[in-house]
Amino acid sequence: MKRRIRVALCLGIFSFLLLSAGPASAHFGLILPSDDIVTPDDPKALTVQAKFLHPMEGHYMEMEKPKRFGFLHKGQKTDLTQSLQPRKGRSEDQDRDFTFWETTVTLRKPGDYLFFLEPAPYWEPAEDKYIVHYTKVCVQALGLEEGWDTPVGLETEIVPLTRPYGLWTGNVFTGRVLLKGKPVPHAEVEVEYLNESPGNPSKVAAPSDPYVTQVVKADGNGVFTYAMPRAGWWGFAALSEARWKLKKDGVPKPVEIGAVFWVYTADMK
């Protein structure tokens, strides 16, 4: 609870609003592919964007070039960090541009592509700490459904127990939270809707602050479940404090490490 109030302060500072006017919301790393499924008759190049934001509010943070960005396919990692290009965006209610990162990749081989991202540490003055969100998304390619349940081996990550593509609105997403490869019992997982999801007809307004970020807790084995009530992209973030610190002006500061996973849901029509 405390943490979410501080996040509200961060938003206030960064949107140059009155501190008390900042809505409660959480930070999320985001990997946004132009498609979550690439079909054999449509093997087009995929645009993949990396962003750092408050998804429900549509507030974007300035993002430095990620430390590491790539995908895992059939047990092999491909590094795409050097292919990332900086892009500028502007969200409706912010009077400044923000930087995000983009690349294009053509998925030529069948199987699941687990895209992953390790960002540069983000300094959050309102919370007096750094934030590092290890982020993942799965793109299914050319008909072979294999690989989505493989851990990438990140410092912390969510490993899906639900196949993370081809999901209908209303489906549940179940995942396991890992820290250094081990389950995190009773991890707290924050869930947010990407209000600017492609295909989302109208922005969702939160009736009050608790609606912005949904919160679920994992069980004793680090397993959590959430049912997604709307078509679009949904982000899941499990947060831990790192054992290590990073220095800010020579002073060691705590580091929030997040395991973030994104899934897309479509309406049954």
Ligand SMILES: [Cu+2]
């Ligand atoms: Cu922020």
